[in-house]
Amino acid sequence: MSSQPVLEVRGLDKSFGPVQVLHDVAFSAHAGEVTALVGDNGAGKSTLVKCLGGIYSIDGGEYLFDGKPVTVNSPREAATLGIEIVYQDLALADNLDIVQNMFLGRERRSGLVLDEATMEEMAAKTLDSLSVRTVKSIRQLVSSLSGGQRQTVAIAKAVLWNSKVVILDEPTAALGVAQTAQVLELVRRLADNGLAVVLISHNMNDVFAVSDRVAALFLGRMAAQVRTADVTHSQIVELITSGRSGELGLQNVNGVTA
Amino acid sequence: MSTTTIQKEPAAPAPSSIGGNVRGYWDRVRGGDMGALPAVLGLVVLCSVFAALRPAFLTSINFANLFTQGAAIAVIAMGLVFVLLIGEIDLSAGYASGVCAAVLANALANMGQPWYVAVLAAILTGAVIGTVLGTLVAKLGIPSFVVTLGAFLGFQGLVLILVNEGTNIAIRDATILAIENKNLPPALGWAFYAVGVAVYAAIQIVRAQRRRGRGLTYDPAAVIAFRVGALALIAGLAVYALNLERSRNALLASLTGVPIVVPIVVVLLVFWTFVLRRTAFGRHIYAVGGNAEAARRAGISVDRIRISAFVICSSMAAVGGIIAASRDNSVDPNTGGSNVLLFAVGAAVIGGTSLFGGKGRVIDAVLGGAVVAVINNGMGLMGYSASVKFIVTGCVLLLAAGVDALSRKRAAASGLR
Numbered sequence: 001m002s003s004q005p006v007l008e009v010r011g012l013d014k015s016f017g018p019v020q021v022l023h024d025v026a027f028s029a030h031a032g033e034v035t036a037l038v039g040d041n042g043a044g045k046s047t048l049v050k051c052l053g054g055i056y057s058i059d060g061g062e063y064l065f066d067g068k069p070v071t072v073n074s075p076r077e078a079a080t081l082g083i084e085i086v087y088q089d090l091a092l093a094d095n096l097d098i099v100q101n102m103f104l105g106r107e108r109r110s111g112l113v114l115d116e117a118t119m120e121e122m123a124a125k126t127l128d129s130l131s132v133r134t135v136k137s138i139r140q141l142v143s144s145l146s147g148g149q150r151q152t153v154a155i156a157k158a159v160l161w162n163s164k165v166v167i168l169d170e171p172t173a174a175l176g177v178a179q180t181a182q183v184l185e186l187v188r189r190l191a192d193n194g195l196a197v198v199l200i201s202h203n204m205n206d207v208f209a210v211s212d213r214v215a216a217l218f219l220g221r222m223a224a225q226v227r228t229a230d231v232t233h234s235q236i237v238e239l240i241t242s243g244r245s246g247e248l249g250l251q252n253v254n255g256v257t258a
Numbered sequence: 259m260s261t262t263t264i265q266k267e268p269a270a271p272a273p274s275s276i277g278g279n280v281r282g283y284w285d286r287v288r289g290g291d292m293g294a295l296p297a298v299l300g301l302v303v304l305c306s307v308f309a310a311l312r313p314a315f316l317t318s319i320n321f322a323n324l325f326t327q328g329a330a331i332a333v334i335a336m337g338l339v340f341v342l343l344i345g346e347i348d349l350s351a352g353y354a355s356g357v358c359a360a361v362l363a364n365a366l367a368n369m370g371q372p373w374y375v376a377v378l379a380a381i382l383t384g385a386v387i388g389t390v391l392g393t394l395v396a397k398l399g400i401p402s403f404v405v406t407l408g409a410f411l412g413f414q415g416l417v418l419i420l421v422n423e424g425t426n427i428a429i430r431d432a433t434i435l436a437i438e439n440k441n442l443p444p445a446l447g448w449a450f451y452a453v454g455v456a457v458y459a460a461i462q463i464v465r466a467q468r469r470r471g472r473g474l475t476y477d478p479a480a481v482i483a484f485r486v487g488a489l490a491l492i493a494g495l496a497v498y499a500l501n502l503e504r505s506r507n508a509l510l511a512s513l514t515g516v517p518i519v520v521p522i523v524v525v526l527l528v529f530w531t532f533v534l535r536r537t538a539f540g541r542h543i544y545a546v547g548g549n550a551e552a553a554r555r556a557g558i559s560v561d562r563i564r565i566s567a568f569v570i571c572s573s574m575a576a577v578g579g580i581i582a583a584s585r586d587n588s589v590d591p592n593t594g595g596s597n598v599l600l601f602a603v604g605a606a607v608i609g610g611t612s613l614f615g616g617k618g619r620v621i622d623a624v625l626g627g628a629v630v631a632v633i634n635n636g637m638g639l640m641g642y643s644a645s646v647k648f649i650v651t652g653c654v655l656l657l658a659a660g661v662d663a664l665s666r667k668r669a670a671a672s673g674l675r
């Protein structure tokens with residue numbers, strides 16, 4: 001609980017031209033825990049995550065990984081540190097199969113030739129380690145998969161690389177009840193396997209079902225980051241909608257000027 | 259705790275069942291992924307019709323003609339497959355082949371260079387053209403339709419300049435002429451055939467054994483035997499027919515053997531198929547065509563892939579231009595012009611390559627090229643004029659594009675692509 005976070009940012013600022021989207025944001029993720037990142041539409045969740053993943057450069061603030069300051073200027077650099085992001089739109093190629101998608105851009109080769117057998121074995125092993133039993137064949141085209149199965153493939157792709165931090169942007173947004181349960185189970189298993197998991201979600205049930213900590217963004221500011229067990233459902237909703245809830249949150253929401 | 263019950267495939271090494279293979283294929287066809295089926299069926303129907311109406315269609319000399327008539331189109335179409343795979347189009351491939359052929363002719367006739375220097379110069383010209391086109395599309399973001407339409411006009415002018423405003427340059431180099439006008443000795447044809455079939459069989463068997471040894475699913479012996487048998491039968495019949503005497507007066511001049519262009523096309527086919535299916539580069543081509551954003555996030559340099567696709571396309575157009583020059587014994591302002599591009603795009607699409615990107619194979623170009631060659635040849639034998647041939651080929655292209663669009667719709671409906 002009091003262990004050092006794997007990933008931490010302090011005082012993070014991010015603007016798009018004249019529009020400042022993130023103000024002085026502090027955020028951390030711990031190994032073996034699920035940290036839920038909540039906030040209203042446009043609060044800046046996706047933007048924060050893209051800053052963490054090296055898609056956007058940050059304008060100011062500190063970025064610490066394993067306690068050491070780092071600069072992350074590209075998705076490649078984030079991946080090298082062990083940070084993987086599963087995007088809202090998943091970004092899978094429909095015309096490729098599960099194995100091909102999992103290894104996209106990082107194909108195993110022997111010499112010039114793709115080493116299909118090794119990739120197939122590693123993909124199968126990863127899916128096994130996540131107890132995924134929902135796909136018939138790992139050589140199925142992704143276009144033939146259901147929404148939950150696609151999400152599963154995207155998550156498995158993220159953990160294939162001995163990653164330390166996996167960030168999921170609304171993984172259950174488009175899923176039905178049963179598939180949501182499966183994906184949440186998978187999210188929990190990732191944390192139980194020792195990864196630091198960041199889960200963006202609009203669904204409070206999901207947040208309370210799997211998360212250990214909650215971080216609430218309000219209009220680009222971090223309202224609070226607390227242990228899930230220490231807050232109630234309605235407190236979180238207040239943090240999301242007004243940035244404060246009693247003692248918690250931003251104390252001078254209306255008066256703030258960056 | 260798992261909430262679903264669908265079983266994954268068993269861990270023990272097991273051959274995929276024959277029934278499963280057949281069913282899998284049928285499911286794909288019904289799901290809209292028809293692959294080579296329309297082209298193969300079309301070939302069978304067309305050949306039967308022409309053979310029934312015009313016995314001359316089935317003669318060995320006409321059979322050999324099909325190969326020499328279709329080769330240039332098929333080769334240009336192979337290059338186009340790469341551009342189509344990334345979801346772009348190259349309308350200038352025809353005239354690019356003309357420009358490269360003109361470079362070849364100039365190097366041979368006006369500069370007295372040996373054939374290999376001329377060939378290199380032509381292919382290099384193609385590569386430069388592809389780099390320029392690809393860079394305009396990938397880096398500046400101009401739609402490929404517009405870039406290559408501009409190039410289409412520009413290259414038309416460039417060919418005119420290169421052949422001195424309309425004269426034609428005769429090709430006299432024996433090696434270049436041999437490509438389309440000379441044949442392999444029959445024994446050598448059979449030797450190539452034997453090696454080809456043996457290597458194909460060996461690759462299939464070794465792969466199945468490796469996968470079996472590692473506990474992965476592998477193709478059953480019967481499926482491999484079927485594939486190898488089919489190749490052996492079709493290629494064997496072709497070599498046999500091409501080795502028949504086709505000279506009107508065999509005593510004066512014997513004319514037998516596989517045209518030299520055939521092994522060239524086969525080598526190109528095998529090479530590009532290997533690149534697309536077995537290398538990371540090929541995988542990235544498919545990824546860019548399927549979901550460019552996913553490819554970008556996977557760390558693939560999408561621009562580089564796009565540019566390389568155009569480079570491959572224009573370089574293959576150069577090879578096609580060399581073949582055309584060999585066939586015509588000369589290069590003139592029409593080399594690579596008029597219908598060449600439409601036939602090449604048609605060949606790729608008829609063969610099963612999608613105009614929407616992400617789906618296609620190099621062999622599509624050859625199968626579709628065969629369809630185009632058969633239509634032209636058969637209708638020529640029936641005495642139809644060029645006008646009718648244009649109209650029919652245009653209709654066939656529309657038909658193929660329609661099949662492509664429909665199968666895509668169907669695939670979307672069935673969850674397949």
Ligand SMILES: Nc1ncnc2c1ncn2[C@@H]1O[C@H](COP(=O)(O)OP(=O)(O)OP(=O)(O)O)[C@@H](O)[C@H]1O
Nearest residue numbers: 016019021039040041042043044045046047048202
């Ligand atoms: N590339 C961009 N250029 C300019 N403004 C942007 C850009 N990306 C995001 N924004 C703005 O930043 C704000 C935060 O957006 P962001 O996508 O991070 O919100 P979010 O919390 O992920 O919302 P949602 O719950 O809807 O996904 C929004 O006001 C948005 O309009």
Ligand SMILES: [Mg+2]
Nearest residue numbers: 045046047088
């Ligand atoms: Mg978002």
